[in-house]
Amino acid sequence: MRNRWLDAIVYVRNRQSMETTPQRISAAESEVMKVLWADSPKAAEDVLAILATNQGWAEGTVKTLLNRLLKKGAIAADKDGRRFLYRPLIGREDYVDAESQGLLDRLFDGRLAPLVSHFSKREKLNPEDVAELRRLLEKIDDDQ
Amino acid sequence: MRNRWLDAIVYVRNRQSMETTPQRISAAESEVMKVLWADSPKAAEDVLAILATNQGWAEGTVKTLLNRLLKKGAIAADKDGRRFLYRPLIGREDYVDAESQGLLDRLFDGRLAPLVSHFSKREKLNPEDVAELRRLLEKIDDDQ
DNA sequence: ACATTTCGTTTACATGCGTAATCGTTGGCT
DNA sequence: AGCCAACGATTACGCATGTAAACGAAATGT
Structure with missing residues (x-):
């Protein structure tokens, strides 16, 4: 292979x-x-x-x-x-995309949630980050 | 330097x-x-x-x-x-942590939200991912 | 015209990495 | 006692990378 x-x-x-x-x-x-x-x-x-x-x-x-x-x-x-x-x-978007996807594939089974979960477990998320993520999710929901 | x-x-x-x-x-x-x-x-x-x-x-x-x-x-x-x-x-956790943080630092100003935002813009988030992220955020909130 | 500056092009070189093959030693088998 | 098999250690080798310096041609200044 x-x-x-x-x-x-x-x-x-x-x-x-x-x-x-x-x-x-x-x-x-x-x-x-x-x-x-x-x-x-x-x-x-x-x-x-x-x-x-x-x-x-x-x-x-x-x-x-x-x-x-x-x-x-x-x-x-x-x-x-x-x-x-x-x-x-x-x-740049393509590059960032490929790099990010590559990391997710190598370390997190290709998915984003496990990465976020990892950060949360490692206490690398401060309340602002969480708030920002929440806003993002809301916007995503609104969009569809 | x-x-x-x-x-x-x-x-x-x-x-x-x-x-x-x-x-x-x-x-x-x-x-x-x-x-x-x-x-x-x-x-x-x-x-x-x-x-x-x-x-x-x-x-x-x-x-x-x-x-x-x-x-x-x-x-x-x-x-x-x-x-x-x-x-x-x-x-493994330390390794994953360092790799992830390294990527965020290089590409997303060290923060997680811009990465999620990037994935969303690129339409790489399906509804399940979004749901999973939402659950995660709720759990994080509950925990504190 | 000639010397000098300014660019791009070529060459350099140590180290890391992917990918092995070969060497040497030691324990086990006959 | 001597040979073989199994393992770790050593050596190999080409390409990528980080980090430049040297070279050469063209433009510019005098």
Whole structure:
């Protein structure tokens, strides 16, 4: 059973080879994605400015990550004069969705309630959280 | 800012060096942990029997993983005649907790409600899930 | 025109991980 | 006593990742 990629979360197809080559977005790469999701397109310089500050990364690091994301097809680069502007190709919602579902699948039988239950048991829910969840459920009910 | 291990989920201290060396439990390793959490102590043979079936792993693979977990201090091995019996040193609850919290921190500002909200927006909540969540909230309220 | 700056591209390198095979030791069988 | 089987320990190896530095080409300033 090929299960090397059971944990593959967000993946893309490599379009030069027709082979299906799922590629995860790594933790470091996802920091870059976050920056682009927050506001794009952005030049490498701007991405660097943000990540240098909030992750302490050097220029080379950010460039490598941008390139790896390009190869993985997770972002695109559009020429803008002498430089490129980068923008995400995969949506943040899809990414979040896949990551979350992956965690639920691995740890909670794919369902949300057991996760909430776990948090409750571990006393990680303060009254505000509970209130917020309650409001959410009400809204969900209203909607249908 | 050293943040290489921001994502470190479950970690242990290497006791020969006093250095703090956080080590994640990898995906494959966590499969071994699952087996031991389900029932322990267990001989390598028994762990293998399970993982050979449900992951398709060869003997060498399982032994490597057991050894890596030992080195990481995530499990212990107690001599039982000529063989060893393995048992977890870190609790499943702690592991699950750290993994879950890690995801929430990375994607949902550390809070649970936004995750639930995300699932709801993505229409990943069927009525049963909603009902279950509602029951949970009631129970939580009752408890305090 | 030439030197310099600025980008993107290529190369680097240690460590972790998935996935085993092989080695070595020790107890048991004949 | 010697051989075999069973187990743990050691070694292997390619790919991913974190973390860059070095290289090269193009644009810019002088």
